[in-house]
Amino acid sequence: MTKLLIFFMLFLCVISKVDYNYQDIYQDKISDLVNIEVKGHLVNPGVFTLDKGDNFNDLLLLLKLHDDSVYDQININQNLVNKQVVVIGKVDEEKISINKASLNLLITLPGIKEKTAQKIIDYRNDTPFLKLEDIMNVSGIGIAKYNKIKELIIL
Numbered sequence: 688m689t690k691l692l693i694f695f696m697l698f699l700c701v702i703s704k705v706d707y708n709y710q711d712i713y714q715d716k717i718s719d720l721v722n723i724e725v726k727g728h729l730v731n732p733g734v735f736t737l738d739k740g741d742n743f744n745d746l747l748l749l750l751k752l753h754d755d756s757v758y759d760q761i762n763i764n765q766n767l768v769n770k771q772v773v774v775i776g777k778v779d780e781e782k783i784s785i786n787k788a789s790l791n792l793l794i795t796l797p798g799i800k801e802k803t804a805q806k807i808i809d810y811r812n813d814t815p816f817l818k819l820e821d822i823m824n825v826s827g828i829g830i831a832k833y834n835k836i837k838e839l840i841i842l
């Protein structure tokens with residue numbers, strides 16, 4: 688019986704020396720996540736939790752946007768940062784969407800004729816424009832023409 692009592696006391700001493708720091712384990716899990724506040728013109732504003740290293744494109748999968756929601760000022764490939772605030776805007780009715788506009792609407796832009804408007808449509812059918820500057824990838828639109836239309840267009 689004494690041996691059992693001694694064994695039990697030694698066992699308790701060993702267990703009391705083991706440091707189970709659950710808070711550290713929990714903190715490690717939390718540090719792998721980022722909380723992003725999204726507000727503005729969308730159906731489901733709020734705080735979204737994503738994995739560290741995720742980018743805006745990953746966040747977009749969680750957002751319910753209106754048809755006239757825009758996020759053209761946001762770099763979709765940039766990694767999100769904890770406690771970052773993202774504001775989703777609303778389409779300015781006076782601006783023309785280079786990803787959605789018809790040929791007839793595109794030709795209302797200064798310096799854009801029917802042939803160039805069709806090139807814009809052909810380009811976006813293969814590769815949607817991700818930033819306004821991408822329109823300069825279309826043959827016939829250089830920096831000078833872009834500077835004339837950049838204030839009149841949105842994604």
